[in-house]
Amino acid sequence: xxxxxxxxxxxxxxxxxxxxxxxxxxxxxxxxxxxxxxxxxxxxxxxxxxxxxxxxxxxxxxxxxxxxxxxxxxxxxxxxxxxxxxxxxxxxxxxxxxxxxxxxxxxxxxxxxxxxxxxxxxxxxxxxxxxxxxxxxxxxxxxxxxxxxxxxxxxxxxxxxxxxxxxxxxxxxxxxxxxxxxxxxxxxxxxxxxxxxxxxxxxxxxxxxxxxxxxxxxxxxxxxxxxxxxxxxxxxxxxxxxxxxxxxxxxxxxxxxxxx
Amino acid sequence: xxxxxxxxxxxxxxxxxxxxxxxxxxxxxxxxxxxxxxxxxxxxxxxxxxxxxxxxxxxxxxxxxxxxxxxxxxxxxxxxxxxxxxxxxxxxxxxxxxxxxxxxxxxxxxxxxxxxxxxxxxxxxxxxxxxxxxxxxxxxxxxxxxxxxxxxxxxxxxxxxxxxxxxxxxxxxxxxxxxxxxxxxxxxxxxxxxxxxxxxxxxxxxxxxxxxxxxxxxxxxxxxxxxxxxxxxxxxxxxxxxxxxxxxxxxxxxxxxxxxxxxxxxxxxxxxxxxx
Ligand SMILES: Nc1ncnc2c1ncn2[C@@H]1O[C@H](COP(=O)(O)OP(=O)(O)OP(=O)(O)O)[C@@H](O)[C@H]1O
Ligand SMILES: Nc1ncnc2c1ncn2[C@@H]1O[C@H](COP(=O)(O)OP(=O)(O)OP(=O)(O)O)[C@@H](O)[C@H]1O
Ligand SMILES: [Mg+2]
Ligand SMILES: [Mg+2]
Numbered sequence: 329x330x331x332x333x334x335x336x337x338x339x340x341x342x343x344x345x346x347x348x349x350x351x352x353x354x355x356x357x358x359x360x361x362x363x364x365x366x367x368x369x370x371x372x373x374x375x376x377x378x379x380x381x382x383x384x385x386x387x388x389x390x391x392x393x394x395x396x397x398x399x400x401x402x403x404x405x406x407x408x409x410x411x412x413x414x415x416x417x418x419x420x421x422x423x424x425x426x427x428x429x430x431x432x433x434x435x436x437x438x439x440x441x442x443x444x445x446x447x448x449x450x451x452x453x454x455x456x457x458x459x460x461x462x463x464x465x466x467x468x469x470x471x472x473x474x475x476x477x478x479x480x481x482x483x484x485x486x487x488x489x490x491x492x493x494x495x496x497x498x499x500x501x502x503x504x505x506x507x508x509x510x511x512x513x514x515x516x517x518x519x520x521x522x523x524x525x526x527x528x529x530x531x532x533x534x535x536x537x538x539x540x541x542x543x544x545x546x547x548x549x550x551x552x553x554x555x556x557x558x559x560x561x562x563x564x565x566x567x568x569x570x571x572x573x574x575x576x577x578x579x580x581x582x583x584x585x586x587x588x
Numbered sequence: 589x590x591x592x593x594x595x596x597x598x599x600x601x602x603x604x605x606x607x608x609x610x611x612x613x614x615x616x617x618x619x620x621x622x623x624x625x626x627x628x629x630x631x632x633x634x635x636x637x638x639x640x641x642x643x644x645x646x647x648x649x650x651x652x653x654x655x656x657x658x659x660x661x662x663x664x665x666x667x668x669x670x671x672x673x674x675x676x677x678x679x680x681x682x683x684x685x686x687x688x689x690x691x692x693x694x695x696x697x698x699x700x701x702x703x704x705x706x707x708x709x710x711x712x713x714x715x716x717x718x719x720x721x722x723x724x725x726x727x728x729x730x731x732x733x734x735x736x737x738x739x740x741x742x743x744x745x746x747x748x749x750x751x752x753x754x755x756x757x758x759x760x761x762x763x764x765x766x767x768x769x770x771x772x773x774x775x776x777x778x779x780x781x782x783x784x785x786x787x788x789x790x791x792x793x794x795x796x797x798x799x800x801x802x803x804x805x806x807x808x809x810x811x812x813x814x815x816x817x818x819x820x821x822x823x824x825x826x827x828x829x830x831x832x833x834x835x836x837x838x839x840x841x842x843x844x845x846x847x848x849x850x851x852x853x854x855x856x857x858x859x860x861x862x863x864x
Contacts, residue, residue, distance in 0.1 A: 341740070348732070348740075370744030370775050371728065416743040416770070419685045467646070468602070471684040471766065472630025472799075494743065497769045498684070500799035502835075503630045505842035505853040512852060527744075527772040534844035534853070544728075557848045565774075572773035573846060575806035576780050 329396050330357035331489060331521040332364075332381070338389035339376050350376040352545035353390070360395075363515060363522040365532035367569065368542030374525045375416055377542075378491045381523075382413050394489070409439055412482040416493040416525075418474040422466040428452070428477055429462045435485050451480040454510055456503055471498040479507060483514065492524045496531065508535060529573050533557060541566045592761055592793040593619040593641070596655035600636045603648050612636050612651075613817035619761070621791040623783075625804040625825060628814030629835070634797045635684055637814075638763045641795075642681050643671055658761065676703065680754035684765040684797075686746040690738040696722075696749045697734035703756040721752035726778045743770040751779060758790065765797045780807050801828060801839055816863035835862055 339351040351373040358364040366374045379385040381392055383403040392399045394411065403411075415421040422431055432448045441447060449459060455476035466474055475498045482490060492511070496504040512535065514520060526532050532539050533556045540547045541563060549563045561567050600612035612633040617624070626634050640651035643663065656663045658679065666674070675681075683689040691699055700718035701711075708714035715734075722730035725748040738746055747770045754762065762783070768776040784807070786792040798804050804811055805828040813821040813836045821833040831837050838856040 346732070346735070368772065370726075370748070370771050371742045375742060417685070419688050470631045470635060476630075494770065498630070498766065498799070500627070500629050501801060501839040501842040502856040504799075505844075505855050508844065509852040509855065527770070527776075529773075530844040530846045533846045533848060534851070553848075556846060559846065568774050569772065570846070572777055575802040576777060577806065 329393075331360040331362070331395055332358040332523065333393040333396075334377070334381075334390070335393075336390035337377065337380060337387065337392065339373070339380055339385045340388045341386060349545055350385075351380070354540075354542075354545075354547050355390075356540055356547070356550070358521055358523060360521055361515070361519045362538070363524060363536045365536035365539030366523065366525045366542060367527065367529060367532055367539060368548075369544065369565070370527075372542040373545045374542055375493050378413060378493055378523060378525060381491060382408075382411065405438070409485060410487055411489040411491065412485055412487040413491040414478050414482045414493060414495045416497075418471075418478040418498070419466065421478055422474060424466055427463050427465055428457075428469075431477060431481055432484055435481065439485060441485075447484055451484045454483070455480045456506055472500070472503060475499060476503070476507065479511075483510075486518065487520070488518075489521045490523075492522060494526055495524070497527075504531075511535065529556065529569065541569070590657075590660050591618040591620050592659060593795075594655055594657040595619075595641065596653060598637065598640055598651065598653040598656065600633065600640050600645055600649060600651045608650075611817050612640065615814075615817075615819055617812055617819065617822070619793045619795065621787065621793050622810065623787055623794045623796060623808040623825075625808035625811040626795060626797045626814060627799060627801065627804055627811060627836075629816070630799070632814040633817045634814055635765050638681060638765050638795065638797055641763060642675060642679060644681070676754075676759075677706070677757050678759055679761045679763070680757065680759040682750055682754045682762070682764040682767045684769075686738075686743075686750040686770075690746060690750060690753075692738050694737075695734070696736055696738065696741070700734070700749070700753055700756065703753050707757060717756060718752070721756055722749070724782055725749075725752050726775045727752075744772070744775065747771060748775070748779065755782070755786070758786075759792065761793045761795070762786070763795045763797070766799070767796070768803070769798070769800070776803070801843070804828065820862065833862075834859065 335355050337351055337354045341348040368374055376385050380387050432451055433444050436444045457476055496507055524535055537553050539551050541549050543565050559570050596616045598615040599610055601608045601610045615637055628634050639645055645651040701714050704714035704717045708717055719730045722733055727733050751767055768779055787794050796808055805825050808825040811823055811825050812819045815835050821836055841854045
């Protein structure tokens with residue numbers, strides 16, 4: 329039994345012609361203290377897997393369990409104390425009329441934490457935002473600043489499990505390094521369990537011990553960090569992904585030009 | 589030949605409790621029919637620079653410039669009518685947050701059609717054009733996405749729908765703010781290929797705002813590096829690894845590597861001098 333066990337999960341949106349089978353039978357387990365990566369094609373169902381865990385996707389088949397307890401229906405307050413998620417779209421996940429201060433202190437109040445002032449100040453400092461940002465509204469922040477507020481909000485409750493959906497996609501290399509180091513340190517110190525979705529293979533290689541590659545709602549392969557380091561992949565899509573990670577080559581444009 | 593875009597001493601400021609703060613502090617550059625990248629620290633003013641060029645500085649923010657010319661036309665005192673003719677037709681902006689710039693209560697198809705009817709003779713033609721653009725940005729099921737609302741799309745699908753919408757009018761200048769940040773590398777390359785062709789074949793000018801150093805150094809021609817509201821360095825994209833400014837130099841060290849590397853990752857020792 330792991331910290332997170334997902335067995336044969338399927339998620340289907342809509343009906344009839346508009347039916348979308350976003351996840352088509354996925355199974356994996358994440359041990360306590362482990363960090364598990366999910367990479368894959370855009371639209372392959374990565375976010376949907378995380379959303380299913382926190383009870384925000386229409387599960388049509390399979391089971392989800394946290395620390396041995398099967399998760400069904402609406403998640404309880406106690407669940408959110410243990411499991412926090414950083415959503416892919418920070419703009420949509422921060423309420424436009426809430427200041428950074430209330431975004432951070434409200435969950436503390438709900439869960440009865442003491443020393444809220446101090447915790448808010450430390451959380452902001454941890455993600456490289458000073459107290460000067462405390463009374464800003466989301467629209468008064470840059471893309472990367474909003475993303476860091478979302479990370480600070482997830483960490484402030486000191487959860488056991490963090491679900492991170494493209495947490496550094498809007499950050500430049502220097503701030504990304506600081507945030508990844510923070511996440512890494514917190515995990516070691518508190519024994520947290522992570523599931524991290526990213527399209528950046530280098531980020532996953534750095535942060536995760538194992539990873540799953542998804543395509544079109546299915547897991548096409550599972551790799552270890554050592555496999556990734558050595559660029560050992562058996563599935564065609566994973567190989568393409570590894571190759572494309574080298575950057576844009578002039579031949580990428582030329583090949584298409586010649587064909588058209 | 590006059591450049592496509594000339595920007596001189598661009599400044600953007602916002603009122604704060606300590607008076608007005610400048611977040612863009614005297615940015616100057618000119619753009620030809622080329623791929624110009626803007627990279628820089630989170631919060632350094634990249635998005636605000638892009639918005640100010642289109643006169644889209646959100647109030648109560650204010651933008652000023654000594655010069656802001658698009659094909660010789662002074663944008664600083666453009667009338668609302670002139671902006672209507674420019675925005676979304678001759679100059680397009682792909683915003684950093686696709687969900688923010690797509691209308692949440694309108695299907696993707698309707699939004700694409702609004703852009704496509706301007707360039708097409710009939711509705712059928714407009715629809716074909718819209719679907720073809722979705723396919724071009726590697727959407728697996730264009731017809732479904734055409735009928736979908738923004739919240740029914742994944743992060744990367746929303747981003748691509750947005751790019752498709754901005755490219756339909758075939759603009760002369762495209763400002764793309766982190767346009768591929770939510771895309772996996774294989775799809776990313778397809779989208780770059782489209783942009784590449786528009787620059788090479790149609791002579792579009794491209795401002796590509798990104799924090800992805802590998803992508804920028806391999807895809808763009810020139811790079812502006814921003815730090816704390818200023819351009820601290822300008823160089824050929826292929827020379828990005830030989831940068832002079834300590835901020836740019838430090839960036840490559842901070843990147844994690846697929847092959848593995850040091851833990852914790854190296855971080856930048858920022859110098860207060862850089863922000864002066
Ligand atoms: N609320 C919804 N209604 C209908 N379809 C949906 C909904 N949410 C997601 N989908 C569909 O489910 C599929 C998987 O979406 P998901 O967001 O999980 O992809 P993803 O792997 O996270 O992609 P990306 O890397 O682009 O973020 C997509 O085809 C998407 O359109
Ligand atoms: N309405 C506002 N009021 C006050 N400050 C603002 C406002 N909007 C943006 N800013 C500030 O302006 C600065 C520049 O923002 P901008 O969005 O241009 O950054 P950026 O370089 O695009 O960063 P990122 O890479 O994180 O997206 C940021 O420090 C931001 O906090
Ligand atoms: Mg996603
Ligand atoms: Mg930005």
